[in-house]
Amino acid sequence: MNPKSRQWLPKSAVIAIFLLPLLLISPKTYVTLTISGIAMGMLLFLVASGFSLIFGFLSVLNLAHGALFAWGAYISFSAFSFINQWTGWGGSNSIFSNILIFLLALVAAGIGVAILGVVTERLVIRPVYGSHLFQIFITVGAMTVMEELIRIVWGPNDEPMPVPVSFIGSWDIFDVVVSKYPLIAIVIGLILYLIVFTILRRTRLGMIVRAGVENPEMVQVMGHNIYRYFTGVFAAGSALAAIGGGMWATFVKSINPAMGGEVIVFALIVAIIGGLGSMTGSVVGALMVGLSYNYVAYLIPKGALGITMLLLVIILSIRPTGLFPEGT
Amino acid sequence: MEADLVAEPILKVEGIHTFIGKHHVLQGVSFDVYPGRVTVLLGRNGAGKTTTLRSIMGLLSPSQGIILLRNQAIQNMRSFDIARLGIGFVPEDRGLFNLLTVEENFRVAMFQEDKSTQQRLETILEIFPDLKRFWKAKAGILSGGQKQMLAIARPLVNNNELLLIDEPSKGLAPIVIDHLIDAIQKLQKQTMIILVEQNFYMASSLGNDFYIFDDGRTVHKGQMEELVANEEMKKRYLGISG
Amino acid sequence: MNKDSLNPVQRFRLKEKEGRFRSPYFFLKVLLLAFFVFTPYLFHSFQIVDVVLKIIIFSTLVASYDIILGYTGIVSLGHVMYFGIGSYFVGIFMGKLGLISYGYLALAILIAVLISGVLSVLIGFFSLRIRAIFFAMVTLAFMEFTFILASQLRFITGGDDGISFNLPGIMAIGYRLGRFLGIEFTGRMTNYYLILLVSLILFLLMVRFVHSPVGRVLQSIRDNEQRSVALGYRTYLFQVMASSFASCVAAMTGGCYAIWVCYVSPSSSLSVSIMLDVLLMVIVGGMGTLYGGILGAAFLMITGAFLPKLQVLVAALLPGVPFAVRLSERWLFYFGLLFILIVYFFPKGMVGTAQEIISRRKGE
Secondary structure, eight states: OOHHHHHHHHHHHHHHHHHGGGGTSOHHHHHHHHHHHHHHHHHHHHHHHHHHHHHHHHOOOOTTHHHHHHHHHHHHHHHHHHHHHHHOTTTSSOHHHHHHHHHHHHHHHHHHHHHHHHHHIIIIIGGGTTOHHHHHHHHHHHHHHHHHHHHHHHOSSOEEOOOOGGGSSEEEETTEEEEHHHHHHHHHHHHHHHHHHHHHHHSHHHHHHHHHHHOHHHHHHTTOOHHHHHHHHHHHHHHHHHHHHHHHHHHHTEEOTTHHHHHHHHHHHHHHHHOTTOHHHHHHHHHHHHHHHHHHHHHSGGGHHHHHHHHHHHHHHHOTTOSSOTTO | OHHHHHSOOSEEEEEEEEEETTEEEEEEEEEEEOTTOEEEEEEOTTSSHHHHHHHHTTSSOOSEEEEEETTEEOTTSOHHHHHHTTEEEEOTTTTOOTTSBHHHHHHHHOSSOOHHHHHHHHHHHHHOHHHHHTTTSBGGGSOHHHHHHHHHHGGGGSOOSEEEEEOTTTTOOHHHHHHHHHHHHHHTTTOEEEEEOSOHHHHHHHOSEEEEEETTEEEEEEEHHHHHHOHHHIIIIIOOOO | OOGGGSOHHHHHHHHHHHHHTTSHHHHHHHHHHHHHHHHHHHOOOHHHHHHHHHHHHHHHHHHHHHIIIIIIOOOOSOTHHHHHHHHHHHHIIIIISOOOSHHHHHHHHHHHHHHHHHHHHHHHHHHTTSOHHHHHHHHHHHHHHHHHHHHHOHHHHOGGGOEEOOOOGGGSTTOEEEEETTEEEEHHHHHHHHHHHHHHHHHHHHHHHHHSHHHHHHHHHHHOHHHHHHTTOOHHHHHHHHHHHHHHHHHHHHHHHHHHHSEEOHHHHTOHHHHHHHHHHHHHHOTTOTTHHHHHHHHHHHHHHHHHHHHHHHHHHSOSOHHHHHHHHOHHHHHHHHHHHHHHHOTTHHHHHHHHHHHHHHHO
């Protein structure tokens, strides 16, 4: 495909998804759905981007990514409960305390899973660099172990996820129902995206990572200890998934040990649609999936997953490697 | 000239055997690189020249043999450590980061972004003015010749004493090759170069010493002037006639 | 045929064929078959018979997966989808539609096999041209999709609860054929031998396929795809062929499974965890060795049946601290660790490593 068409396809696809539903849905419902759609997109972006970045940079297929997501949810669950016990910020009516405890829980999840990620990369992933097949095998084993570890530490049952008081409910703006939490999720998601983007585009570290996505061997030859970067990127990608986990749990208000499995498929589809190894692709893909899912869920309740698969099929037929090339 | 030959070689490669998978690609490679000289590795395709460079650079681990850089054994070191000792590498495919700008390509190559590196950069940009013009452009849009210039210029920002260059003239038009030869001749003053080159014109213009590879072994060595005159050797090992 | 007039390839093939019946492996296989045939007589506990039959069913499934993974070299993560399709068609015909008869049973399986074949061809055409790793993820996505489809479309599939059903004629659970050589021949027994027979046939078919000219081309594609293309083979047609053959076998296996347990549900026939089990079995047994599937299946089924008992024992010995209890309870945790270690130390699987050791000894 010539370069010009490379650019207009993803843009027109997103615009189409944004605008088509207006033909079928009333504007007010449209706004509500769009907001939930973007929120879902943000959460999917967090999980998918970690996976995509790890694949792009380390060339590693990490099927345990979903388990890291679940760990994130559980750590933020515990952190939240713990902090709330001491400070009561979760239950208070002050928006500031609510936001503070929420952010702290997410940060705890991010740090905790980053550490878990470093351990995983060193022990489980390093031995299987270079063989996608064995990565699949060994990460499946790691996923089982991580999931079971959750069951051991926290118990095998579903738990309700505590939500800060002021996040519940919605506002009524000009007759449009705007749920509170999705908006907050969008804001946090955007901030995280900007942080990742800035690091990638404006720092030396990010520059080396982007170079490594294109050509890891050359980066090594230039004197950079690529193994340290591998560990770092793996930890960062896992941390993103963890934060996504914490936010997702707050969204659906519950956690269960197998929650990784449900989301990983969506994240996988988002990563494939967007193009593995591309941050921009993850954002665009996530928005497409999030929005289409919500619109279709409203119009044809059972068809929501179908639209996601359909999107996958269509995009892979036109652009087998995904919308954006590696490293963008 | 005489005095240089008596000096110690900075890089000594002795008896290297390297396997790629099951293939015994290098079956005894030995050569020395002297300061201030361009050493050219010649030979047919598949003779093991690129593999040799990669072995020196640590991308492949030799199963036997020694590589000494100033009497330090580097054959088992990791690539990034070898690079930091002062060896730059310009691979056959150039190894450019096409999605990064020319500026970023240089910055990734820098060991540290300090004053002396900056100064070296300015000197380099004088030798390769095109790169200054396209400073903020993505490396992918450069022409073939410019890409080659960038590939060679990049490792020079560090105080590298040895540069490994693999087939730089590949796919370039003759006039661009002349440019390249010019640029490399300017570089030669500060840096030792090991050049792998199929293009005999380029090899003979730049090279001082040569080594001929055949079937994974170094089979002949000598001074470039001798080789230029020796039709029989050229035909036998390089397939060049006339 | 005069031996001297044969070319090297023909001579090699002839030697292989002749050697087949004399090799020690052959006797091992016959022994194993005998074991399977006589299991209901040797073990009167139904639980053991159940485990053995599940080993038989899953060996066949794993062998079909091995054809794709080990012989053709394609990584698919959605193979169990076809297994599920086979199970579901049997379940829907017998259960939801209530068409309980031999004819409909055969029809159900036939339709399932056809759909699986066509589906795998479609997916193959669509995604084998993209990078291998994409194929893995796309097939995973498709399987998950089917899973969710099965849970949502209650009116056809019975949703998450699944469909319980009965079987026709002599296959029905309650049916009694009378005593035969010392044991009571219920419908269950009939099904046991029926499934054993079908699995045997399928297994032999797979072995034949792998040793056939087509099978050899596949192995050459796996080993060196570029060379195969250079030699003129339309590699990706062969890959699609192998993939559809394997899916048809998987569908049949799924049908057998449904017949045995008389029940289908998303989690029992279509879930990712079954796919992971199959992966495990392939690794433990070894890729590229059809018989490794038997070992892998045996390993998994036996530990699956045995470990929980062990865990109850251990839990009884430990104090009642919830954490400690849970630590001993989650045998899957240790299993996962064990699995990682196996991948680490036996990348060729048990059968594969054994084969390697044996061939190395022969070389010496």
